[in-house]
Amino acid sequence: MTFFLEIGVKKKRSDTRKDRWKLEIAGNPHLIMSDSIAQIQTQLTALQDTMSALEVDFPLLLDRIHPQNRKSAINFLKYLILRKKDIRSLQDKLHANGLSSLASGESHIHRQIQVTLQHLGARFDKLDSCTSEFGARKITKGSLSLFGALHAEWPSSVMVTFDTSFLEEKKLVSDLLRNGMGIARINCAHDDEVIWLKMIEKIQKASKETGIPCKIHLDLAGPKIRTVLLGKGKKKGKVKIATDSLIWLCDSAKGFRDGDIVISPNEPGVIASLKLGDRVFIDDGLIFGKVEKLDSGRALVKIERISSKKPVIKAEKGLNFPDSILEVPSLTDFDRSCLPFVCAYADTIGFSFVRKAQDIIDLRAALRELKDEIPSLILKIETHEAVVNFPELVLEGMAEPVFGVMIARGDLAVEIGFERLVEIQEEISWLCEAAHVPVIWATQVLENLHKSGLASRAEITDAGRAAAAECIMINKGPHTLELLRTLQDISKRIAGFRTKNRLSLRPLKIAADFLEKR
Numbered sequence: 001m002t003f004f005l006e007i008g009v010k011k012k013r014s015d016t017r018k019d020r021w022k023l024e025i026a027g028n029p030h031l032i033m034s035d036s037i038a039q040i041q042t043q044l045t046a047l048q049d050t051m052s053a054l055e056v057d058f059p060l061l062l063d064r065i066h067p068q069n070r071k072s073a074i075n076f077l078k079y080l081i082l083r084k085k086d087i088r089s090l091q092d093k094l095h096a097n098g099l100s101s102l103a104s105g106e107s108h109i110h111r112q113i114q115v116t117l118q119h120l121g122a123r124f125d126k127l128d129s130c131t132s133e134f135g136a137r138k139i140t141k142g143s144l145s146l147f148g149a150l151h152a153e154w155p156s157s158v159m160v161t162f163d164t165s166f167l168e169e170k171k172l173v174s175d176l177l178r179n180g181m182g183i184a185r186i187n188c189a190h191d192d193e194v195i196w197l198k199m200i201e202k203i204q205k206a207s208k209e210t211g212i213p214c215k216i217h218l219d220l221a222g223p224k225i226r227t228v229l230l231g232k233g234k235k236k237g238k239v240k241i242a243t244d245s246l247i248w249l250c251d252s253a254k255g256f257r258d259g260d261i262v263i264s265p266n267e268p269g270v271i272a273s274l275k276l277g278d279r280v281f282i283d284d285g286l287i288f289g290k291v292e293k294l295d296s297g298r299a300l301v302k303i304e305r306i307s308s309k310k311p312v313i314k315a316e317k318g319l320n321f322p323d324s325i326l327e328v329p330s331l332t333d334f335d336r337s338c339l340p341f342v343c344a345y346a347d348t349i350g351f352s353f354v355r356k357a358q359d360i361i362d363l364r365a366a367l368r369e370l371k372d373e374i375p376s377l378i379l380k381i382e383t384h385e386a387v388v389n390f391p392e393l394v395l396e397g398m399a400e401p402v403f404g405v406m407i408a409r410g411d412l413a414v415e416i417g418f419e420r421l422v423e424i425q426e427e428i429s430w431l432c433e434a435a436h437v438p439v440i441w442a443t444q445v446l447e448n449l450h451k452s453g454l455a456s457r458a459e460i461t462d463a464g465r466a467a468a469a470e471c472i473m474i475n476k477g478p479h480t481l482e483l484l485r486t487l488q489d490i491s492k493r494i495a496g497f498r499t500k501n502r503l504s505l506r507p508l509k510i511a512a513d514f515l516e517k518r
Helices: 035-052 059-063 067-084 088-096 106-119 132-147 164-168 172-178 193-210 333-345 357-368 384-388 390-397 409-416 418-435 447-452 457-466 480-497 509-517
Strands: 010-013 021-024 157-161 183-187 215-219 238-240 246-250 262-264 279-282 287-294 298-306 312-314 348-351 376-381 403-408 439-442 471-474
Touching (some): 035 088, 035 106, 059 067, 067 106, 067 132, 067 390, 067 509, 106 132, 106 418, 172 193, 215 333, 348 357, 357 376, 357 390, 384 390, 384 509, 390 418
Parallel strands (some): 157 183, 157 471, 215 348, 348 376, 376 403, 439 471
Antiparallel strands (some): 279 287, 287 298
16 A cells, blocks of 8 residues: 655544544545554654755765765765664564665665655655665775675685795695685784785785786784783793782883782883773683772783683783773884885785774875875774774775775674674674775684684584675685685575665664764
8 A cells, every 4th residue: 555645734533443544635535544654754754854954964074075985975974863763663663564674775774765755655856866776886896996806606705814834835825816815915913024025926926827816905913912921920921810810910020029910011001091990801802800900000900700721821912901992003103114015015904903083094194105096994893992983984984985894803802792793793784884885704704614624503604694795804724725615605605695684773872972972
């Protein structure tokens, strides 16, 4: 049944159904509209009106957007407006009445609302020009620029992390290219420029021999917040702990007793950023504690949980401070020293531990001191602060024609809590689709298969979800070729199911926090 809504129509009580209303519309005097439809029309009209005024509300922000991205930025902001509210009840009404529930309209949300209102009889002089086809083309074009053309038989691009052991293998790189690798990732946190150049030369040689192109992606190291044992355990590189143990975080071992466990976070400014009660995670979250005391440049941490097989803290393990706003630059001095090499060889740059829009501005300025045409950036989302500031990061990314987002799930899971990872990685994916930004799904994709040759049931399911991203990143491991073949099979099977299911659009705190600042 088609419903028509017009301003100024006359309502009167129906004689046959007391709980329904008859709308007397010229030429259609017998059409019936339920209270549910009236509520849908009211709520959608309010959203439509707010979205229509958006360009007037955000003029300065939109001025920073590259002209090629303006339409995408406007759609992104409109999607944030939608996700600020809890529209689950509206979705239920839409679904019950056979209308679009708005659950897969990320790439064209205003037009989706307008078309739904048209089904209810609304009339528009002009529909929003951002269509689903436009969004799909924009993501495809961005993916082609960042990742190159899709490999035959693959629905997604594949990024492979290189290891020094690859240099010793004669045919491995060629085999990787033939089995789907389209982007080679080199992590600047490891090795040095001599090794990186050898890797690049090997990739270029294999690419020439096979005729298969391959992009070069260089990941900046970012701040290396790692455990440095200063006191007990320094010589062995590990120290035994127990639940309720007390350890000190400090940049120096001076003033401590011989039996004290003293750990430096390896980056100046970390300890000064801590507050009482802040959580501290060590070794990918296997060890957890809280700050009990702050005293003259040092912090006392009480260990509350140990989940590792052996109750020890080892040197060079990761430290995470999800409750703390760290006064540590995302672009380190070491990163800056790598930029000449990066500018010379990288097609894309991974910006590790990016946290706020100014970080992107700083990196681009540093790159332009070296080169006018700079490589495209991939923003690695791996901290709690980056999640909170995600809309600002996306909009600053849009200042250049093309950029991408990597969901770096390793550190991210520790920072936000493992139980929230599924939720947050989906939110980031939705927001990137609304902004028409390509996504790289990263960290521990088929990790067990990669290390042992046998995949777990859970990671097969995870790999299926990864296949919905524009690019999949795999880490280092001894079974890389087998992983690629398995991932290809999963990706091809899941490709026919990549249209999103109906989603329940509860409000996103990310959207609400961003809009309330404006």
